Amino acid sequence: MISGTCICVSHTLLQLAEVYRQREEYSSAIDYVSRTLYAYGRAFLGAFSFTSGTNRLDFDRIENRPFFLAIHRQVIDLQRRGCPRTAFEHARLLVSLDPLTDPHGVLLHLDYLSMKAGMGDWLLNVWNVYLGGEAEETEGCTDPSVLPGWGYARALLLREKEKERKDRGEAILAFPSVIPLLADKCDISLPTEVRSHKASRIWTDGR
Structure with a gap:
């Protein structure tokens, strides 16, 4: 729970941080985001802990939203500065605050960050929780x-662990439209029949 004393201050600090970011004055932007996190840290009640991973914040409460935004901006900036492990820990904190809805979509950061930070076992453990967990344990959470x-991060991790090839095939079968994108990034020439296949197309109309 957050007291109401820092809400106006945090909004102002985040606005200033965004102004400096737009001007590409990143050091000043980082400073104001850090001040926002400090202000919230001072406003938290004593029982709230960042390290336990069990405390939750309701994103639907307006006063909590600047804290989510500040952590998300911190994650992005840490990636820009080449600090994947610190960015990973901040991202993991952010998803732990509201794992049911993941309002800032931080799971989209964690696949990349877990591999860059050498925390692949964490990704595999989370995957296994959803794969083999009870329905009531994961109900409502983003799978x-x-x-x-x-899917592809898991396949790469399992390849490093010398698991069976079927684990890599599962990612390709589940998300075949990613293959042409990966091939283009790696300068790999794909056969025409692969690129033109219906499964390899990316649909933009929600089909």
């Missing part, structure tokens, strides 16, 4: 297995 990045 990482529906995200292409998580």
